[in-house]
Amino acid sequence: xxxxxxxxxxxxxxxxxxxxxxxxxxxxxxxxxxxxxxxxxxxxxxxxxxxxxxxxxxxxxxxxxxxxxxxxxxxxxxxxxxxxxxxxxxxxxxxxxxxxxxxxxxxxxxxxxxxxxxxxxxxxxxxxxxxxxxxxxxxxxxxxxxxxxxxxxxxxxxxxxxxxxxxxxxxxxxxxxxxxxxxxxxxxxxxxxxxxxxxxxxxxxxxxxxxxxxxxxxxxxxxxxxxxxxxxxxxxxxxxxxxxxxxxxxxxxxxxxxxxxxxxxxxxxxxxxxxxxxxxxxxxxxxxxx
Amino acid sequence: xxxxxxxxxxxxxxxxxxxxxxxxxxxxxxxxxxxxxxxxxxxxxxxxxxxxxxxxxxxxxxxxxxxxxxxxxxxxxxxxxxxxxxxxxxxxxxxxxxxxxxxxxxxxxxxxxxxxxxxxxxxxxxxxxxxxxxxxxxxxxxxxxxxxxxxxxxxxxxxxxxxxxxxxxxxxxxxxxxxxxxxxxxxxxxxxxxxxxxxxxxxxxxxxxxxxxxxxxxxxxxxxxxxxxxxxxxxxxxxxxxxxxxxxxxxxxxxxxxxxxxxxxxxxxxxxxxxxxxxxxxxxxxxxxxxxxxxxxxxxxxxxxxxxxxxxxxxxxxxxxxxxxxxxxxxxxxxxxxxxx
Numbered sequence: 001x002x003x004x005x006x007x008x009x010x011x012x013x014x015x016x017x018x019x020x021x022x023x024x025x026x027x028x029x030x031x032x033x034x035x036x037x038x039x040x041x042x043x044x045x046x047x048x049x050x051x052x053x054x055x056x057x058x059x060x061x062x063x064x065x066x067x068x069x070x071x072x073x074x075x076x077x078x079x080x081x082x083x084x085x086x087x088x089x090x091x092x093x094x095x096x097x098x099x100x101x102x103x104x105x106x107x108x109x110x111x112x113x114x115x116x117x118x119x120x121x122x123x124x125x126x127x128x129x130x131x132x133x134x135x136x137x138x139x140x141x142x143x144x145x146x147x148x149x150x151x152x153x154x155x156x157x158x159x160x161x162x163x164x165x166x167x168x169x170x171x172x173x174x175x176x177x178x179x180x181x182x183x184x185x186x187x188x189x190x191x192x193x194x195x196x197x198x199x200x201x202x203x204x205x206x207x208x209x210x211x212x213x214x215x216x217x218x219x220x221x222x223x224x225x226x227x228x229x230x231x232x233x234x235x236x237x238x239x240x241x242x243x244x245x246x247x248x249x250x251x252x253x254x255x256x257x258x259x260x261x262x263x264x265x266x267x268x269x270x271x272x273x274x275x276x277x278x279x280x281x282x283x284x285x286x287x288x289x290x
Numbered sequence: 291x292x293x294x295x296x297x298x299x300x301x302x303x304x305x306x307x308x309x310x311x312x313x314x315x316x317x318x319x320x321x322x323x324x325x326x327x328x329x330x331x332x333x334x335x336x337x338x339x340x341x342x343x344x345x346x347x348x349x350x351x352x353x354x355x356x357x358x359x360x361x362x363x364x365x366x367x368x369x370x371x372x373x374x375x376x377x378x379x380x381x382x383x384x385x386x387x388x389x390x391x392x393x394x395x396x397x398x399x400x401x402x403x404x405x406x407x408x409x410x411x412x413x414x415x416x417x418x419x420x421x422x423x424x425x426x427x428x429x430x431x432x433x434x435x436x437x438x439x440x441x442x443x444x445x446x447x448x449x450x451x452x453x454x455x456x457x458x459x460x461x462x463x464x465x466x467x468x469x470x471x472x473x474x475x476x477x478x479x480x481x482x483x484x485x486x487x488x489x490x491x492x493x494x495x496x497x498x499x500x501x502x503x504x505x506x507x508x509x510x511x512x513x514x515x516x517x518x519x520x521x522x523x524x525x526x527x528x529x530x531x532x533x534x535x536x537x538x539x540x541x542x543x544x545x546x547x548x549x550x551x552x553x554x555x556x557x558x559x560x561x562x563x564x565x566x567x568x569x570x571x572x573x574x575x576x577x578x579x580x581x582x583x584x585x586x587x588x589x590x591x592x593x594x595x596x597x598x599x600x601x602x603x604x605x606x607x608x609x610x611x612x613x614x615x616x617x618x619x620x621x622x623x624x625x626x627x628x629x630x631x
Contacts, residue, residue, distance in 0.1 A: 130410040135398035144493050147395045166391040172498040250407035250453035257445045271613030280625040
């Protein structure tokens, strides 16, 4: 069976490893110092998509992302690992979107894409941790959703069977296609880059990137159409301006506060036996332990 | 039926209303009183006997019960359909749900259909006014939804000025659970499920489901021994287990330690794991990524054992022991055994 598989992905700042160099002197974070990465759980989703392609030869895996033009970096990354292509939905008017405006915009892009059998995405992105965009896209497209997926067990006869990982156990569910499946970090890791694909696609570029390239590289893009990554605008996906970006977002940010570490009264000890015994005695005396 | 109230979606499993739902009722009661509106709750499932006895003491004024064999166990579309249709009728001004596998599956679908704003994983909820910075328009008594963002490095206050209901999810353990009045009585409204959900909504079939009670219970442990990347290996984590067993504690971990494979995910403490507030937190080899600190900073006493005297976690610690945990941890075990009865 030839499947049209869409993988939703996001390029995110790497908020997991905020080292000292990313902290400003006032204890707040220097966002510019964080590298932009492929959202980790979207890679788990990509792996599930590539496994479907492996077991259904002739299928295509297309990455769909919304973001800045530089998000085509993660499309190349996905192609290196086995995806067939990708689309960056990018437009100034999409900026400042909350999850609802984001899911509307992406759902419009899916409609523009045309026929699809299954949409996979990571459970959530590490910059917002909301897990909302997947289910909201499913609702906008009027199709079912399966969240917290750990493994796609079967896809046949127009249905997909998925193992879900919940707080207290596991659930196996079966849903009709098309549907949205959001994949948990507990799912298998994504396969690494394929060296042959890296060689073949390393000069792939989006129109925004192509504009800055040398004539020689531009000529290469003309000669090899498969190196052209797609960029779609809000107008191209027929997005209603009232439903996208900041104006289309029901939630507004009222205030932002940087988290600042503040020191409190603290006793500093060494690993000296007497000091540790004193501490243990103190904790026993004040009923903290024992 | 009066409208504009505050409603909590109840999770109900094994004849018990989930703790997170009771925590939200406790918070919801305070917010509803502040707003001068009723606190409502909705429960959707099969056999819903006894829900009212469990929730009325938390101050619920009205409980909607929607019962149908097919509504248990939870699936996305049918529960979404019930809430969407009910909310169109009773027009709540705010709706709270647990940030659980259910609430985080249900909330987005409902908010998308009703075009209402949803804020995930709030750590505080308040009522306050808001002025739109562009139009200058003033809004009274909005739900202020406060949540960490950007990996916990910022705290954002989110409002939904125009859209209703204002929806928010909150993780288990973030709010306190407290009886409002043991004698409080509310009204029960039994709704006809057929009017709220159609046969076409039952598209996803559950083939198998085993609920495994999680064996690791770090959330309720009064003492936690937590390890970070600095513990260095799976084997060294065994040392933490020895200390925990000695003290009657549970072992927790930072995300870095879990990612490195030193211990299992169920032990992860922090913004993407469990939030804990034990009376004693012993942090071993934890540098103190902000997302970890977000999940343990309310611990009563924090001891940090680290060979880096400048580890960020030391800034929130009550005691810092500078040294190698391979030496310090056995000494803690030794002197505890010596001094305790």
